[in-house]
Amino acid sequence: MKRLILSLALLLTYVVANAQNSNPWPTTGSVGIGTSTPTLGLLHISGLSYDLLSLSAGAGYPIQMNAYTNADFRIVQRSNSPITFWTNTIERLRINSNGMVSIGTPIPSSALTLGGTTNTNPNTGAEQDYAGESFTFQNLVGGSSAYALGNIKMTQPNGYYADRGDMVFSLGNGGGAISERMRIKASGYVGIGTNNPTMPLSVNGTIRSKEVVVEASPWPDYVFKKAYLLTPLSEVKTYIAKNRHLPGLPSASEVEKDGLKLGEINKLLTKKIEELTLYLIDAEKKLNDQTKKNESQEQRLKAMEAKVELLFKKVN
Template sequence: MKKILLLILAGLTSVQFANAQTKTVTVDANDVLNNNTKIVAQTSLGQSFFTGHQLGSTYSYPAAGIFRAWTDQPTGSANYYYDGLTNGTINFSVRADGQGYFAGNVGIGTNAPTAKLHLFNQYDVNQPTALKMFYQGTWGTPAYASGFRFIDLNSTESGKVLQVNGTGIGIGYDPPAWSSPDKLYISGNVGIGTNILSAKFTVYNSTPLGSTAKNNVLLSSVSSTAGTANNFKNNLWLVRNAAGSDWTTARLHDGISVDVSFGNPQTDTRTWWERDPNQDIQSWGTSGNTYLSINAGNVGVGTIDTKGYKFAVNGNVIATSMTVKLYANWPDYVFKKDYTLPALTDVKTYIDENHHLPEIPSEQEVAKNGINLGEMNKLLLKKVEELTLYLIEKDKNEKENTAQLKLMAQEIANLKKQVTHLDKK
């Protein structure tokens, strides 16, 4: 029966080629119509061209597989093992030199490919890798690390697009050389979250900032382990300083977090630096405390509001040396001959009426405005110099009075002698 079947198949094949007509041969692969069904097509040299054989519900095939295609011209580029044609159009083909061609999309893991090559891998604990490429070479040789490409994407417009070798990745460049410690080369600007690339590296977070005070959006985070189990993070936030919905109430807050702690800007971040572009304020501090601020060129220690002063301190100040430079009117003019020293009676009258020295601020003025150290030292020196002139004048008067008293005592002594002499007469 098998011989009759093969003879019929051979005859039909001859008729097909002779008459260029399509003939159909039906063979039951499940071996119901015929016992031990088998079709074999051979070349003129006895080489197996096609072999198909099935027994029961399992397949039996020779070592070369259930399908084999041989040719006497294995190196001919136009010598095809197998062609799939529709109305004279090649849809797919396999060449003798091992190359293949598909006119449409190819799907791996999917029967509905939407690209020229569509790879789909449903998660499987036994097969977690969707795509793997491996090249066996000798590490450390240029041919392996530089000459071989795992991925090589080029375009006629921009040349190199993406290239991957055994060392690293090149985007717009060749990949790093095998002897280079680098892993990535990028030509052009890079954007994360944006395609508006105005710099070599641009990061944009499209999450809007809330309108409530202390609402924040984390923009970037750089971290490393601090030699122990603690993970230090340098985080940059956009934070709302006060209730609002525009840029005037927003600030950049750069602070340190540790693990999952100290992650709330303006509340508990450590050693932070904050910038307010609306009021031109830069501040440094920790948690909710501001240690130092620069407000439009004015420096505040322990305060942001410098009251318009170039330097403001909220708290005690200690220094080993301090110099206050005055531009003019140092009170040396008090000692000049044309200076009019106020009369002590006038000073007494002013003190009785105002309860403080002339030109010296009152207690109420100091409580309200504080004191200018340079100006106060100048006024105090002026009063000391005036007091010195008063003392000099007093000393002069005392000396003149002492001389007069001596003269008066001498005159009194002389008068006593005269009186005594008259009494004796």
């Protein structure tokens, strides 16, 4: 009977103590779940299951973790294994032991790596984006509407294998819609205003610049060498009559099809100016020779007129 009374007294003491303290956990030491010897922190969870800690909340309520401190809030991986974040049972983000971050791929290769689903290899249809391999810049308006301001993405044009892609830069043009502004192809060619650059830099529009330096070699000063032979003007005239453009210069149809190469066209124009200068020098020489000849003939004619006049006077 005494033992029963003692047991009831101890039980009552425990109930009263816990009724006054809403926290049933010990105030000192460590708590172990799945282990009887907790040593790794105040709460030590150990087990063979993937789901060592599961959190749930009522419908419509978010699950959040709060830190009430002015110090750092840390998630620490103390081994060489990565930290991964999953949604819908699929890995979305990984931080490896070197601090490299990957999104959409378990293989980070730089400070930040974006990965996505492999497309058709090769792509035999229309151009398609590499899913997940893009950055989008948004502006949130009123807490409910988001306008896309710009986007950088990787795409796989027709004929590309899955080991290459074009980098496309797009910007918003009002109303949330974005349009492609610039593209860097896998070949390294850059297109502005065009998605099919055919040169290291292709621009579909006007370029404004204070100065453009064009390397052009060889420069056509060889025209002034003595060994250089000018085409006779009679042959140039025949060529123009037949082809409707100067020899050595592109025709109108060629320019309309292929455009103008600034370095090459400036070399050709300089060559034509130098040839024209030689033609003018030659024409001036011939003109001067003819002028001297005319002056000589005029002097002889005047001398002959003087002799005739003298003879006429003697006869009379």
